[in-house]
Amino acid sequence: MDSCAPAPAKPGDFIRDIIDDDLAAGRHQKVITRFPPEPNGFLHIGHAKSICLNFGLALDYRQRLPGSGTRCHLRFDDTDPAKEDTLFEEAIQEDVRWLGFEWDGLYHASDYFQKMYECAEHLIAQDKAYVCSLSDAEIKAYRGNVTTPGKPCQFRQRSHDENMDLFRRMKAGEFKDGEHVLRAKIDMSNPNMKMRDPLLYRIRHTAHHMTGNTWCIYPMYDFAHPISDAIEGITHSICTLEFENNRELYDWVVDNLIDYARFPSRPRQFEFARLNLNYTVMSKRRLLELVEGNHVSGWDDPRLPTIAGLRRRGYTPESIRAFCAGVGVAKANSTVDMAQLEFCIRDDLNQKAPRVLGVLKPLKVVIENFPDSRTEELDASYWPHDVPKEGTRKVPFCREIYIEQDDFMLEPPKDYFRLAPGREVRLRYAYCITCTDVIKDGSGNVIEVRCTYDPDVKPGDNPVGRKVKGTIHWVSARHAVDAEVRLYDRLLSEEMPPAGKDSEFLKAINPHALQVLLGCKLERSLETASPGERYQFERQGYFVVDPKDSKPSALVFNRIVTLKDSWARAQKK
């Protein structure tokens, strides 16, 4: 803020309202949040919403409460050794940083395994937990269902001593996976199914990527999460709506341990609606299926809504943050329109991406009255009049050029103002040309267009006495740089993937989500474009030099997003 004008009424959201209230009531003097991914997959744009919320909260309140210790942790929720991996942890850290956030402390739930174990023994000592030796099928049966209360099993009566002995032997590795579990002793007939003596620990003879073989019993999420939060002094533990039922258990765990464990805070859980986007999939299961089933090239495939995918697609962190801010934080389940995300990247790149000329589907044009021996070097601005930036390059103009196939029509409709037999168009930054003839192949396809140019109208000038409505892009045939261009579009061709539990959604994959174009003709200046650089190919869209596959000798561009195209939209009607 460099203005002394009163800050505009901040949008705010219900979480900030709660925090403001907590601060005003003196319940907290600082705010500590955390972003707690499980390292078993890549982050996607839904996580970005949570990241922006949690880290954003820390940033905002640190400003308001300087020196208070307000912060946001990154914590890996690594309580299930079978699914988690260091590989994912590295990718997650890279993604969080790329989005523009830095954590105040990196933690693992596994850092607290010893403490959690002690808490479990404490609960046993307090008769608040017991070792249950039912099979998983029996546990399920005893739990009842949403309309039928569960019922206690015989093991619920075990003595403290027996429970303690069994639990210690579980830890010592005396039992096989599944033989016993530790459960909270709460209420088997509680209307909230999460409270029907939930499992706290299970036996897993599996090496953990952080703790190795130190443990063969691992805490469940509902036990590990509140304890981790409380140990770290988290004040506001923000999660998604599906955990609303778990909040009662979260509170039970904290309340039953807070005096014993002397937690530095009494954290509270708050739930907000996770992000859903149409024309794509966001669930871990579906993303995993796409990757492992080789339906995409990997976690960073530009068709995916993963952070890595969006990054490779050419999205900017700023655009993703703007998107998250625009979407807001609330409690109603919702599905945001992909058009909103596309708007954000166009809006950002409009100011950031230099304009260049590139012909994707080339059609040769010969300008008959332009000498073959001549080359003109024309000035072309990198920026349109409305972007306040300086910079130009020279583009060579010759007798033979390429234009876009879509910019020529044999029998154009009246409102088509590009090139057609007898029609005149302006070549961007160059001359006006008139089509005098076309050359077709054996099957009647136009393979070359013959034109003449008006030497009296200098590049940059307007012809006198007539108006030339259309301007098209072009590239000098002799100077063009060949490139591969990957045209990306929405992952799915349907707004919502079929609901099926299985792989139904695969049928909704948009076959045109990736179209590879070879032999595209780009202007000479792009020869030295380097990986990660973004450009606007005028009249077509925003493109990025693929960070992985592009080589100086074999350029590869990814289409980030098309430009809005009111002509194409009008055509559909």
Next chain:
RNA sequence: UGGGGCGUCGCCAAGUGGUAAGGCACCUGGUUUUGGUCCAGGCAUUCCGAGGUUCGAAUCCUUGCGCCCCAGCCA
């Protein structure tokens, strides 16, 4: 069916008893050497429905309806 949540424009979303913000999308028109950008205008007499309280209700009460979540030794 028990419990927990949620229902404001096509999609998000403010609003917390004083007479429906904003963004996206869409539609009009203008500017334009990008059919881009930008600019101007339009876009909910009504807030899931029905009653009620009140001078006044999206906001309070009652009662329906709809949708989501919970029956993993996943998170």
